[in-house]
Amino acid sequence: MDLKDLYRDVILDHNKRPRNFGRLEPPAFSARGHNPLCGDQLTVYAVMDGDVVSDVRFDGSGCAISVASASMMTEAVKGRTRAEAEHLYAAIHDLLTRADAPSPPELGKLAALGGVREFPARVKCASLCWHTLQAALQGAAVPVTTE
Amino acid sequence: MSAAAPLAPPLDVERLRADFPILRQKVNGRPLVYLDNGASSQRPLAVIDAERNYAETMHANVHRGVHTLSQRATDAFEAARERVRHFINARSVREVVFTKGTTESINLVAHSFLRPRVQPGDEVLISWLEHHANIVPWQMACEATGAVLKVTPIDRRGELDLDAFQSLLSDRTRLVAMTHVSNALGTVLPVRQIVALAHARGVPVLLDGAQAVPHFALDMQALDCDFYAFSGHKLYGPDGIGVLYGRERLLDAMPPWQGGGDMILSVSFSGTTYNQLPFKFEAGTPHMSGAVGLAAAIDYVDAVGLERIAAWERTLLEYATERLTAIEGLTIIGTARDKASLVSFVLDGVHPHDIGTILDQAGVAIRTGHHCAMPAIEFFGVPATARASFAFYNTRDEVDRLVAAVTAARDMFR
The missing domain is CATH 3.90.1150.10 (Aspartate Aminotransferase, domain 1)
Known part of the structure; x- marks a missing residue:
């Protein structure tokens, strides 16, 4: 294991300068996610235009992996349909947890999260924002937690 | 070894x-x-060997059998209790209750000491420095009884505000529960002053000693607190074993908190007579190898x-x-x-x-x-x-x- 596999340049960059950072007021959907182990707290906001995620933002605080993952997620899902976002979520889940997972081309930049797989204690950091986005899109009222 | x-x-x-x-x-x-x-601290060979020796040569259930192994196990378990008593300078082994750890020790006091004694509006006084194990049991007890949890503030150094503590002590305070050493910041609290101030108002004091036992010599009689809780696994001993020290007079007046074997003298369907201290608070088969390992850890620490x-x-x-x-x-x-x-x-x-x-x-x-x-x-x-x-x-x-x-x-x- 090499730390550079985990903290790739693209991850360090998104941690330092998170994209789409900030809040969106209702009627945007939102949900809060919490990782009690490390104290990461994220809120993900999404605006739907019909079936398309027309805007998505996040705020909160967390480790580099959770912030970078959320930042890259917002770039990846903006402009996609709900079904496409769900499909990306499934692909990311595989990437983070399955050693033999293919890295489909639609992942794009998100493939940089592949190194997280070698650090099992950090998988929840990378997946928190995706769980939270899903909750937001489902209009869930209860905060999600990785525990 | x-x-x-x-x-x-x-x-x-x-x-x-x-x-x-x-x-x-x-x-x-x-x-x-x-x-x-x-x-959690690591274990020396002396502790590992003591647990192994117990398992290889003396394991049986304690306080039950007339056979030789049961007697050996009982002797080892009760010798461990005496070793703990000596280590913390309690007056009697009746004041040394074995538990799973600090958390269980505190829950025991919340359940058997605090709950039967409080009325709505009574207060429990803790500090801003507490581990969740010295917050949540009191919150649960307060929720069940209508008592109120009061919190002593700290300053930017992470030190307890003793003046605030003094003014928060009231006629309604039924218990002070404070950590001896903060696990998050390392602050050592002025426990002697805390005990003296609380006792001056007639308020009993529980100290969470989980972070203190590996660092200082303890003397329950000098400290004069009413309850003291700690764990074996932070003292170079096994996990799953801990201690509740309690002043005998208080423990004696408390109802048991769990029912089962070992905590009774006789059982019939018309009623049950509880065992004497400390067994009244040790329902079920205890962690015998853990107690033996804890005694070995204390021997080790004392030798160092x-x-x-x-x-x-x-x-x-x-x-x-x-x-x-x-x-x-x-x-x-x-x-x-x-x-x-x-x-x-x-x-x-x-x-x-x-x-x-x-x-x-x-x-x-x-x-x-x-x-x-x-x-x-x-x-x-x-x-x-x-x-x-x-x-x-x-x-x-x-x-x-x-x-x-x-x-x-x-x-x-x-």
Whole structure:
């Protein structure tokens, strides 16, 4: 294991300068996610235009992996349909947890999260924002937690 | 293996390290530097051997059989209780209750002491520094009874505000429950003053000693607290065993909190007579090998010498504080004048969780997060800290390895 596999340049960059950072007021959907182990707290906001995620933002605080993952997620899902976002979520889940997972081309930049797989204690950091986005899109009222 | 032979001061740390097999390994290709002793300390061979010897030569159920092994197990278990009594200078073994650990000890007091005694509006007084184990049991008891939880504030150093404590003590205060040493910040609380002030108002005091027992010699009679809770696994002993010290007069008046075997004298369907102290609070088969291992840990610690342990840990704390402070962008959280040997810190631009991973890759084990003391951490406006907690088997070289790894983490995130 090499730390550079985990903290790739693209991850360090998104941690330092998170994209789409900030809040969106209702009627945007939102949900809060919490990782009690490390104290990461994220809120993900999404605006739907019909079936398309027309805007998505996040705020909160967390480790580099959770912030970078959320930042890259917002770039990846903006402009996609709900079904496409769900499909990306499934692909990311595989990437983070399955050693033999293919890295489909639609992942794009998100493939940089592949190194997280070698650090099992950090998988929840990378997946928190995706769980939270899903909750937001489902209009869930209860905060999600990785525990 | 027997307990470590007495050494002339100062500690021969290298020789003592040889007593701890787990320290001899590499983690991620580097010799392990174990600095998470505040979460759980490691066990010397003397403890491992004592538990094994118990299992190989004397295990049976205690307080039950007439056969030889049961007698041996009972003798070993009760000898362990006497060893604990002597270690903390309790008046009697009737004041030494074996539990699963500090958390269970506190829950026992919340359930059997506090709940039957409080009316709506009565108060329990804790501090901002508490571990969740010394918050949540009281919250639950308050919720069930209508009592109110009061919290003594701290200052920016992480020291208890004694004046505020004094003014929060009221005619409604039924119990003071405070930590002896803060697990998140290292603050040593002025427990003698706390006990004296509370007793002057007729209020009993429980102390959470989980973080104190590995560092100081304890004397229940001198301390004069009413309850004291601690765990074996932070005292170089086994996990799953802990102690509740309680003043006999109070324990005697408390109802049992769990029912079962061992805590009764006789049972019939018309009623049950409870056993005497301390068995009244030990329903079911206890953790016998754990108690034997805890006694071995106490023998070991006594042989090394708590005063010399404290002196070496003070040296490590001063050295680590000085070297970490010199790292640009690093802030130490918790700067009490009287501190146990741990350093909680944050680093500009690097989340504690990332520090933890980077240090682990360098073979350095620390704790990151809120340390089960969320109010204490949030008081300082941070969501989490990194915490290095030192034991007597740690060295200055290991502090250097910590500092090098933290510096590397900072550089990686520049």
